[in-house]
Amino acid sequence: MNVNYAELAATAVKPEQYPTAGLPEFAFIGKSNVGKSSLLNVMAERKTLARTSNSPGKTRTINFYNINNICMLVDLPGYGYAKVSRLESEKWGKMTERYLLNRKQLLAVFLLLDIRHGLSALDRQMLDWLEHYSFDIVTVATKSDKVKRSTIPYRLKLLNDSAQVSSILTFSSETREGRKYLWDTILKKIQDNYRL
Secondary structure (H helix, E strand, O other), X not given: OOOOOEEEEEEEOOHHHOOOOOOOEEEEEEEOOOOHHHHHHHHHOOOOOOOOOOOOOOOOOEEEEEEXXXXXXXXXXXXXXXXXXXXXXXXXXXXXXXXXXXXXXXXXXXXXXXXXXOOOHXXXXXXXXXXXXOOOEEEEEEOHXXXXXXXXXXXXXXXXXXXXXXXEEEOOOOOOOOHHHHHHHHHHHHHHHHOO
């Protein structure tokens, strides 16, 4: 999909700060430093729409990105960042949970997993939580450019066996691999839910 319009529509820590446009929303979640912000920049065809950093824990708010006035891509704080206090970590968790459980515009949650490291205990916990609440989950293995191409099928099988999901998409913010499939998935979900 060609992106002609992309902007940060809202930065929120509480529901009153969420955007009110009513556009369908797609949330992106994963461990700190899994590549969420880089993925969102590739999706939006912008280099600096979402702030990226080599230091994990950069996203500390819920960021809503309006794309072509057809949907919002929602960047949620990463989990598992060790260099914040337990209190701060719990605050991020409650903020994320409140958004996920109460946002009517939310159509799907994209769970990002680092292809290099497999499914962590925190990833498993997040996946179980999302499944418990019956979210529409799309599983994405990020950073596929960081491993040898010949090892990708094996790594995907390991992830798939441990996550036990129907499919896992590979994504690279460097090569843009997976971008088209992600957009096709998003547009199909909008079409299915809004019967455009």
